[in-house]
Amino acid sequence: MTNVAVVGATGYAGAELTGILARHPHAKITGLFSSKGGARGPVLSTYPDLIAEPFDLDALVAGGPDVAFLATPNEVSAELVPEILEHGIKVIDLSGAYRLTQPALYPAWYGFNHEHPALLGEAVYGLTEMCNGELSKARLVANPGCYPTSILLALRPLTYILDREQPVICDSKSGVSGAGKKSDLAWSFAEVSGNFKAYGVGTHRHEPEIRQGLHLGDRATLVFVPHLLPTVRGILSTMHVAFTHAVSAQEVTQLYADAFADAPFVKVLPAGQLPEMKSVVNTPNAEIGFQLLQSGRRAVIVSVIDNLLKGAASQAVQNFNRMCGYAETEALKS
Ligand SMILES: NC(=O)c1ccc[n+]([C@@H]2O[C@H](COP(=O)([O-])OP(=O)(O)OC[C@H]3O[C@@H](n4cnc5c(N)ncnc54)[C@H](OP(=O)(O)O)[C@@H]3O)[C@@H](O)[C@H]2O)c1
Structure with missing residues (x-):
């Protein structure tokens, strides 16, 4: 069993992701977060037990996740990724904050200076089908754009x-x-x-x-x-x-x-x-x-x-499955 947390659980991508993780036989959700918190969202409203809290790093860490998924805006992920990694928690980030290898591209294309260029070099670009063994060793996966x-x-x-x-x-x-x-x-x-x-x-x-x-x-x-x-x-x-x-x-x-x-x-x-x-x-x-x-x-x-599944949430779970050594199809095929 792998403990997981989701930040951005009330967004379109995060809610899809939360729904998949909720039925994953090897994932235990230890925390769901968003900016405001709440149970609203396309998936959360169909899982009445799943309620997101307003984000708080200490609360996320206290839940003891092995892997944190970030389905947050680019600037939010850019800041949160190093803070979460520091606690020994692996990260699968659905935003674009760690997808580009060249930091110099961020001001022009994303509108912010990238403060963590070393992590851009470390992040595994998680186009699952094009990855070999690197996902199983990854600490940080940058999930591709849709x-x-x-x-x-x-x-x-x-x-x-x-x-x-x-x-x-x-x-x-x-x-x-x-x-x-x-x-x-x-x-x-x-x-x-x-x-x-x-x-x-x-x-x-x-x-x-x-x-x-x-x-x-x-x-x-x-x-x-x-x-x-x-x-x-x-x-x-x-x-x-x-x-x-x-x-x-x-x-x-x-x-x-x-x-x-x-x-x-x-x-x-x-x-x-x-x-x-x-x-x-x-x-x-x-x-x-x-x-x-x-x-x-x-x-x-x-x-x-589907932009929200292969373009976001289901690809993130494919990457999670490979990262943790589970069958790639776990929770994704009935
Ligand atoms: N939509 C797609 O098809 C798609 C595909 C691939 C990748 N992505 C990427 O995935 C990420 C999420 O996209 P989305 O379309 O799901 O966005 P969205 O529907 O706007 O949802 C954003 C989520 O992030 C939360 N959030 C915002 N600021 C936060 C903060 N400071 N701390 C904690 N949580 C915060 C929001 O919480 P509240 O609800 O409380 O405001 C919400 O849960 C983006 O980076 C996007 O580029 C999206």
């Missing part, structure tokens, strides 16, 4: 055949829950319902994470265009890429098969079939499909995930 999860799962297996002289274009669409429960006019029902729009082009903080994950360096062109879908949850990313040589459908299929041989939550569709969001919403799964173009010199690749 858009990067959808994009990197689809493109990382093809890294060595991508033509970096050509732009990598990632056209992603997300449901409104991707922005958390904050009330903001742009994310309100009246603005989103019946609408569809691009936003954050060239400024979205997931862009450097995608660049880092694809090892694109500073020079290769990455075009990342996030869009807001008039739906609650789910991400569909469409990627347009060129290859260094003409590839066959069998070659691409084999690269995916090698990458995902032991990946219970990733399904790659037969060449020419493209996935739909409704297949993965409310599941911990990702689906990927591709269509070769121009005799295999280019491809359109489509991937779908």
Whole structure:
């Protein structure tokens, strides 16, 4: 049994996470926290025994967790992570505060100076399927962002055949829950319902994470265009890429098969079939499909995930399971 605490338990991602941990056979919840405390939240309201307290570090430590999950805003995680690690508690952070390896990127993309650059070097980037043994030794896991999860799962297996002289274009669409429960006019029902729009082009903080994950360096062109879908949850990313040589459908299929041989939550569709969001919403799964173009010199690749699950909470539990030596699917598959 592993003792766990969740900070941010009343948020969209934290509430999903708390629900999964509550049914995890090897996790015992020793503390639930948020800024204000309370039992409200999409999952907490269906588990009447689960009530978050206003956050207090001493109370979190007193519960004796082995692992603390942070589903808090970036600036909050940036501060809390070192304080919690100091008490010998491992951390799985769902925010972006420890995802980028270069501290210099934080002021421009996140709007704050990173005060703990050594921890950026230590944090394991928890795109579970691309991790080997490092999760079992990790003290700090930076859980990937939702858009990067959808994009990197689809493109990382093809890294060595991508033509970096050509732009990598990632056209992603997300449901409104991707922005958390904050009330903001742009994310309100009246603005989103019946609408569809691009936003954050060239400024979205997931862009450097995608660049880092694809090892694109500073020079290769990455075009990342996030869009807001008039739906609650789910991400569909469409990627347009060129290859260094003409590839066959069998070659691409084999690269995916090698990458995902032991990946219970990733399904790659037969060449020419493209996935739909409704297949993965409310599941911990990702689906990927591709269509070769121009005799295999280019491809359109489509991937779908649930932003709150594979893009946040269920991936955090995959990482927790690997960290603690439990089956990767524990609490995630019935
Ligand atoms: N939404 C997604 O699809 C998604 C996907 C991947 C990663 N993430 C990341 O996960 C984190 C949470 O996202 P979210 O969408 O769940 O946000 P959210 O719905 O806005 O929830 C934020 C949570 O953090 C708590 N919180 C805020 N300030 C705090 C503080 N100073 N101390 C303790 N708790 C505090 C809030 O408590 P109160 O309720 O009491 O205010 C709430 O429980 C963010 O870093 C986000 O970038 C989100």
